[in-house]
Amino acid sequence: MKKKGFLLLMFAGFILLLAACTTSTGNEGDEGDDSDSEATEENDGSEEKVLYMNNGEEPRSLNPPVGFDSVSWNVLNNLMEGLTRLGQDDQPQPAIAEDWDISDDGKTYTFYLREDANWSNGDPVTAEDFAYAWRQLLDPETGSSAAFLGYFIEGGEAYNSGEGSPEDVAVEVVDDKTFEVTLTAPTGFFLHVLTNPAFFPVNKEVAEENPEWYAEADSFVANGPFKLESWTHDQEMIMAKNEEYWDRDTVNLDKVNWAMVNDVNTEYQMFESNELDVTEIPSDMADQLINGDNVVIEDQAGLYFYRFNVEEEPFQNEKIRKAFALAINQEDIVDYVTKNKEEAAKAFVSPGFTTPSGEDFRDVNGDLVNFDPEQAKQLLEEGMEAEGYDELPPVTLTYNTDEQHKAIAETMQNMFSENLGIDVELANTEWNVFLEDQKALNLQFSRSSFIFDYGDPVNFLESFTTDSSMNRTGWSHDEYDELIAQAKQETNEEERWQHMYEAEKLVAEEMPIFPIHYYNQVYIYKDNVKDIVRHPVGYLELKWADKE
Amino acid sequence: MLRYILKRFTIMLVTIWIIVTLTFVLMVTLPGSPLNEERTTNETVQANLEEHYNLDEPYYIQYLLYIKSIITFDFGPSIKQPTETVNDLLGRGFPISFELGIATIIVAVISGIVLGIFAALKHNGIIDYMAMTIAVLGISIPNFVLATLLIQTFAVYLGILPAATWSSPMHMIMPTIALATGPMAIIARLTRSTMLEVLTQDYIKMARAKGLKPWKIIIKHALKNALMPVVTIMGTLLAGILTGTFVIEQIFGIPGMGKYFVESINQRDYPVIMGTTVFYSAFLIIMLFLVDIAYGLLDPRIKLHKKGGE
Numbered sequence: 131m132k133k134k135g136f137l138l139l140m141f142a143g144f145i146l147l148l149a150a151c152t153t154s155t156g157n158e159g160d161e162g163d164d165s166d167s168e169a170t171e172e173n174d175g176s177e178e179k180v181l182y183m184n185n186g187e188e189p190r191s192l193n194p195p196v197g198f199d200s201v202s203w204n205v206l207n208n209l210m211e212g213l214t215r216l217g218q219d220d221q222p223q224p225a226i227a228e229d230w231d232i233s234d235d236g237k238t239y240t241f242y243l244r245e246d247a248n249w250s251n252g253d254p255v256t257a258e259d260f261a262y263a264w265r266q267l268l269d270p271e272t273g274s275s276a277a278f279l280g281y282f283i284e285g286g287e288a289y290n291s292g293e294g295s296p297e298d299v300a301v302e303v304v305d306d307k308t309f310e311v312t313l314t315a316p317t318g319f320f321l322h323v324l325t326n327p328a329f330f331p332v333n334k335e336v337a338e339e340n341p342e343w344y345a346e347a348d349s350f351v352a353n354g355p356f357k358l359e360s361w362t363h364d365q366e367m368i369m370a371k372n373e374e375y376w377d378r379d380t381v382n383l384d385k386v387n388w389a390m391v392n393d394v395n396t397e398y399q400m401f402e403s404n405e406l407d408v409t410e411i412p413s414d415m416a417d418q419l420i421n422g423d424n425v426v427i428e429d430q431a432g433l434y435f436y437r438f439n440v441e442e443e444p445f446q447n448e449k450i451r452k453a454f455a456l457a458i459n460q461e462d463i464v465d466y467v468t469k470n471k472e473e474a475a476k477a478f479v480s481p482g483f484t485t486p487s488g489e490d491f492r493d494v495n496g497d498l499v500n501f502d503p504e505q506a507k508q509l510l511e512e513g514m515e516a517e518g519y520d521e522l523p524p525v526t527l528t529y530n531t532d533e534q535h536k537a538i539a540e541t542m543q544n545m546f547s548e549n550l551g552i553d554v555e556l557a558n559t560e561w562n563v564f565l566e567d568q569k570a571l572n573l574q575f576s577r578s579s580f581i582f583d584y585g586d587p588v589n590f591l592e593s594f595t596t597d598s599s600m601n602r603t604g605w606s607h608d609e610y611d612e613l614i615a616q617a618k619q620e621t622n623e624e625e626r627w628q629h630m631y632e633a634e635k636l637v638a639e640e641m642p643i644f645p646i647h648y649y650n651q652v653y654i655y656k657d658n659v660k661d662i663v664r665h666p667v668g669y670l671e672l673k674w675a676d677k678e
Numbered sequence: 679m680l681r682y683i684l685k686r687f688t689i690m691l692v693t694i695w696i697i698v699t700l701t702f703v704l705m706v707t708l709p710g711s712p713l714n715e716e717r718t719t720n721e722t723v724q725a726n727l728e729e730h731y732n733l734d735e736p737y738y739i740q741y742l743l744y745i746k747s748i749i750t751f752d753f754g755p756s757i758k759q760p761t762e763t764v765n766d767l768l769g770r771g772f773p774i775s776f777e778l779g780i781a782t783i784i785v786a787v788i789s790g791i792v793l794g795i796f797a798a799l800k801h802n803g804i805i806d807y808m809a810m811t812i813a814v815l816g817i818s819i820p821n822f823v824l825a826t827l828l829i830q831t832f833a834v835y836l837g838i839l840p841a842a843t844w845s846s847p848m849h850m851i852m853p854t855i856a857l858a859t860g861p862m863a864i865i866a867r868l869t870r871s872t873m874l875e876v877l878t879q880d881y882i883k884m885a886r887a888k889g890l891k892p893w894k895i896i897i898k899h900a901l902k903n904a905l906m907p908v909v910t911i912m913g914t915l916l917a918g919i920l921t922g923t924f925v926i927e928q929i930f931g932i933p934g935m936g937k938y939f940v941e942s943i944n945q946r947d948y949p950v951i952m953g954t955t956v957f958y959s960a961f962l963i964i965m966l967f968l969v970d971i972a973y974g975l976l977d978p979r980i981k982l983h984k985k986g987g988e
Contacts, residue, residue, distance in 0.1 A: 562710030
């Protein structure tokens, strides 16, 4: 009996060993491939330029009309190109369209596509490819979160809401290389909107043959600076220079290798051990690293802010809202809490939006929310008196669970206690629950953020109109709604911006939300990496990037 | 034996059914929805999406659809990664987690047992103290701390191992060590204490009296009995490690299936939640079953088939 048992034990051990062997032989095969490719890299290493980057995780979808997340779009922006592309100066430049006409009423755009604009399989990029992709973006069956970007196009919103037909979407294929689009209103920033990946074309012929063309590297057709060479899902992606790209001579890199490591600490360690050329800064190391030599800090248009629920006591009172806003010292938060060199926000629209006269929106409209504990205290008293409060109703500040948000919330709690003598309770919930509660106006006072989708202040400002699903404060103001409506329709640019200045001032006066900091993007680059472009609004550009 | 297996199999199906039902109830009572995005799409689009994923059906229909998907083992597309089916995700992640898991188990079991035996034989000696210090450290240092320390030492300072990702056997070394240390420590401690107990038993004295060689006594007589507790913990250990671990996979950028257990719940990706739950519970139950069989083989006093029969 004992012998039998021992034999079986041996057998079990043997099985384990066998399993180990099979897995390791599997690996040896892999290793063989790897060492081959490494060898080739080393052989012609003098010529081949490979940039090693990390993109965190598997992109949600590389189908341009579907994506709508920065992981997908950072990749897609380099694989594809729309009618326009943001240049190194962050302004839209001719791309697949080499030229365009704009009608006198500013509503009709006629784009002339480049004769030499081709897909990576050699097909020409046609007007039909754009019409096909844009209709797919607006198709209610596609269910794209980016569809709202297409509402600038006449018939776009109706089709997306199931009230119109695809034919009613005002995109017209004049001929193979001429594409015409009519907008609902003259939209001065439309050329900027077009740089968004949601407006990239889709090779109609390929897509009709294989609806999932974007899911694998083999079937993926690109029309941008790079093409997709290989894609091991969840693991890595390799892009290679696209020889069919019209501006291929500008592209310096031969390959871009994307890792998918979803941990900033590891990313930084990979950078340290020369496995990556670019890294973010782990938040707990910001103190030590942010002042380093190769750290590049660039603006990212967007705002970290707090929403009041004006339907809940005590925030129905404007003065109490203002008191809370003015009791927060934004400078201290960026200096001592986030420590990431963000700019403290003294207003709502982030810097970087150029007015028709060439100034910065932010400089023109100035600081609107300045830390002032004295005034805050006084406003609180006035507000409480107006509402007949002897004691302020309890206030709960809610944020979605995250260390950084927690640190900011705790600092704010301190500031309220110090500057207003109010004890604010903190609560946190997981993101999905938080979002649902915020949308349903279940939260009294909650953390928020906004990142710009296109380069015009109205993108953010229109969030707070009465009907906007982004409002989430219960705040409704007729004058504000009117100002935004005009800011979206006005043909005279000067006046249009005037409406936006006024709208922003109105937000500061009524204070349904208040600002904490603008966003930035902080990366460390290796010495030999040059010209990676990151726009304040827009996505990563490797078209000009180089490695020496 | 066959009867026993049949009985176990039936219990297994019932257990999975209970797990699935509980998971479903918890899942739908959880606030939030897979279609809850920062930017709300319009009502028509929302309705289309709900229809597409059967979220517009009453709960009992949704429940039945899930049961059907489990029976056919086809969980449909992931809601958050619309181009992938749940089967794609599991089929891709599981072999990788399994590979890492097997390596971990081998390292943990072999080193744990060896450490345990030496500690027991040199009871209260220097080797014992050293082995148990390693074991205590192994239990008390969380594996993610160890993982970061390993990367910092071997990848950043020494530069002899790749920091992360998953493309060659070299990439396996650090995650294996990080994962194996905890279980190794537990196994070492278990082996030591049972070994100490077994060594005082009469049959060991008897074997000694017969004049058997010491290593033969240990391997043939003592170790087999000392391994019983180790086998007991192997079931859960195997299931836990072979199906992937969220933290280690995240730190090392390993494309295993560990992340789906956590992310699918955060994202309310219902089909993926169901897929991972069923997969894990079936796997765990099978492992426990194998452990029971291993008992019978190791210890003839345990008769499996009699349990059910009489």
